[in-house]
Amino acid sequence: MANPSRQLRKRMQSTNDLKAALIDLLLEGNDADSITVSEIAGRADYNRSTFYFHYKDKNELLEELFRDAIGGFRSAVESTFRHVRSINLDEVAPTTRLSFEHVERNKKLFKALHSIRRSDSLYERLEQMYFELFRGRYHFYRKDPTLAIDDEMTMSYQIHAMIGTVKYWIQSDFKYSADYMCEQITRVHAHRPTDIVAQSQG
The missing domain is CATH 1.10.10.60 (Homeodomain-like)
Structure with missing residues (x-):
C-alpha cells in the first residue's frame, strides 16, 4: 500500500x-x-x-498563485489579531512586518504577478481583500474622537498607502530589505509631512 x-x-x-x-x-x-x-x-x-x-487549466494554476500572494497579507492581519486587540500604528506593527516579510520571501512570485496587466490585477485583488477584511471587524482609533474624520475614508487611505508602498517596493526590484520598508512606512505614518514645498527653478 x-x-x-x-x-x-x-x-x-x-x-x-x-x-x-x-x-x-x-x-x-x-x-x-x-x-x-x-x-x-x-x-x-x-x-x-x-x-x-x-x-x-492554466487559469486555475494562475488563481492559485494569486491566492498564495494575497493569503499572506490576510494571514498577517488575522494572525496578529488572534493575539492582541489593538496595534499601535506609531510603532512597527506586527501586521506590517509580517506582510513585508511575506513579500520578501516570495519576491519572484510578486514580480511575476506585478507583470500581469489585467482589471483583476494583484493590486485590485489586494484592495478588495483588505476592504472585505476590515469592514465591520476593525476600527481605526484616534486620540481625539471628536475630530470629524470619515472612518471609511480613513480605511481607504490606510489600505492604499500600504498597497502603494508594496507596489513601489516591487517596482524598485526590492532595493530595500523588509526591515527597512517596515521602519520607513512607520516613520512616514508617525511623522507625516505638514507642507508641500515647490522646488526653486534655477
Missing part, C-alpha cells in the same frame, strides 16, 4: 514545480494569456497529463 505522506509530498512537489514554471515564464516577459499548458508542463519537466492531474 502506498505511503499517504509520501504521496502528499510528491503532489506538493509537483504543484510547486508547476507554480515555479509559470512564475519563470511570466518573469521572462511572456503574456499571461499567451502562455500554454504545454509550456508550463515542459518548463517543469512534466507532461501535460501531470499538469491536468493537478489543475483543470
Whole structure:
C-alpha cells in the first residue's frame, strides 16, 4: 500500500514545480494569456497529463498563485489579531512586518504577478481583500474622537498607502530589505509631512 505522506509530498512537489514554471515564464516577459499548458508542463519537466492531474487549466494554476500572494497579507492581519486587540500604528506593527516579510520571501512570485496587466490585477485583488477584511471587524482609533474624520475614508487611505508602498517596493526590484520598508512606512505614518514645498527653478 502506498505511503499517504509520501504521496502528499510528491503532489506538493509537483504543484510547486508547476507554480515555479509559470512564475519563470511570466518573469521572462511572456503574456499571461499567451502562455500554454504545454509550456508550463515542459518548463517543469512534466507532461501535460501531470499538469491536468493537478489543475483543470492554466487559469486555475494562475488563481492559485494569486491566492498564495494575497493569503499572506490576510494571514498577517488575522494572525496578529488572534493575539492582541489593538496595534499601535506609531510603532512597527506586527501586521506590517509580517506582510513585508511575506513579500520578501516570495519576491519572484510578486514580480511575476506585478507583470500581469489585467482589471483583476494583484493590486485590485489586494484592495478588495483588505476592504472585505476590515469592514465591520476593525476600527481605526484616534486620540481625539471628536475630530470629524470619515472612518471609511480613513480605511481607504490606510489600505492604499500600504498597497502603494508594496507596489513601489516591487517596482524598485526590492532595493530595500523588509526591515527597512517596515521602519520607513512607520516613520512616514508617525511623522507625516505638514507642507508641500515647490522646488526653486534655477
